[in-house]
Amino acid sequence: MDYLTELESKTIYVIREAYSRFDRIGMLWSIGKDSTSLLWMCRKAFFGEVPFPIIHIDTSYKFKEIYEFREKYAKEWNLDLKVARNDRAIDAGMGPDKGAKLDCCNALKTQALKDFLAELQLDAILLGIRRDEHGIRSKERYFSPRDEHFKWNYEDQPPELWDQFKSSTEGHDHLRVHPILHMTELDIWRYVKKEDLPVVDLYFAKNGKRYRSIGCACCCTTVDSDADDIDKIIHEIETTDVSERSGRAQDKEDAYTMQKLRALGYM
């Protein structure tokens, strides 16, 4: 069997397990290539109609292309789109220039998600993180419990064997479910090509620059690249020696920023 089909099949299995095990679930859609691929696999898992809300955490600092893409596909794919925003912090002036990036990510992403989960009372949320993105993410489980403070107890994670996952939230606040954990950046791009998926234009090179990872406009930088179509991007990633998140500010502050962020409930 085609290895991309095998990867997709595992993802769909995990999505269906989450849906079957938990009454109230949702999916976080950052509108990047990973969560858009995950969203596509949710559509495939349920034969077109995704039976749960799709949540966008909006920091208000995203690229305009991201907002356009969101509106277009939310409509075209008939999504139950919910936008989560920490307006109080935004109105109070929280932004990337105000203090440490850690604080901004915490207020505008993690807190926004906390408020929203409390409001929707979700048991489980699907997220498009991948093991090869970051060393801390490589330690994740498919089904990962979080407490009411969103803390991740990475020193004592539940065992996962043979696609048998943690199946209850008892004693926890909610579960994070990571259906594309096993896919790499290269797998995602090959999958985007195979399934002919739309992605935000920012990934394609213009004037010798492109974004390899997208998020808030202020905290993402471009990489040098002439890859202006999917085939060229695939070729670039096959041969590059620059890591994917090299353009992401929140990874840079110190060696453990990502661990701190994740321990506090960051995606």
Added chain:
Amino acid sequence: MGKRESMKIVIVGHVDHGKSTLIGRLLYDTGSLPPDRMEVIRKTCEEMGMPVEFAFVMDHLREERERGITIDTAQTFFNTPSRDYVIIDAPGHKEFMKNMITGASQAETSILVIDVDEGVQEQTKRHAYILGMLNLKKNILVMNKMDLVDYSRERFEEVRDEVTAFLKRLDITPSYIVPAVGTLGENFAKKSDKIPWYDGPTVFGALDALEKDKDISEKPLRMPVQDVYEVEGKRIIAGRIESGKLKDGEELVLLPEDIKVKITGVLEFNRERHSAEACESIGITISDDGTAKRGDLLSDPGNRPRTGKKIIATLFWMSPQAFDIGEKLTFRANTQETPCTVKEIMRRIDSSTLDVIEDNARVLKENEVGEILIECEKPVSFELFRFIPELGRFVLERGNDIVAGGIITHSL
């Protein structure tokens, strides 16, 4: 592109025998460590006042780096010209066995690392036992740290004989046994001139030479029902084909109800399908669609799985809270789930020595193995692990926690 082969390997072995260094070496020699990632590691080590530590490639948690140990399993990726590899790192410490098993259960093959200077140690044996239990019987033995024994052929052979004798008891015969030095890269990317007496493949050569398992789609059809969805007036049975294949119009049997059904459609969103095979998460519609539910199994009618309430299995107990015979647990195998009790522990085994602790035991403690008889409340459909592994393995749950993993060895 899609035809490229990928292989998942777990790296196991005793603490400090060089697992993380071996992984660092595999990544480094294949150019899979971006310079910027290496730079971050170099800086962190500098701040901690220590030489560059390859283990930090996998050990990302601050607690792991400060204590110099691997706490949890992690996965990383590299490729050779012939294949893509997923490396699964497994903690060596006894207290993190559940993490080691979590990692190893996702692998297809393994590298067992042994420090030739120290020889076989407790975790070498325990990890080897898990490999045997998980049916990871195709593996590579890397005899690491050859530099510490002056590349001595005699010492190599002595340790090799000790390990292979132990592995033989677990029915494991290593495909390759490679003398190597992870820190220096001897016998990794190219043949070491310090070990002229060895004429086998390098570590990379051995990896690329390992063959993938035979295609599971040649086995009889087994498709556990994962869920049933109503879509545009149709009841779609969703599930993953664990073995075999299916096509439009074929007759199947739905178990445990024992109802004959016919496939009326094979469905994938956005694609026209008429057939599907093992490993695919797919949807089908069937002639009698009123009864199928999660936990049922669709099978080839001419070659059915075993069905019953009593199962004989080998069980690895992972919880720090010991277990007493008669305790109510939940049996979970693929999408089936039922309350169960362990009726007998015929043998209680120490997983690091393979010594029988006692016959007819009443308790199993953390990291112990039991040969047990389980009785389920409801009948389950299963296979012996050695025939179709996907249908021959299960976990036990206590309350809401997975506490044990087992493989089915016999039925009654």
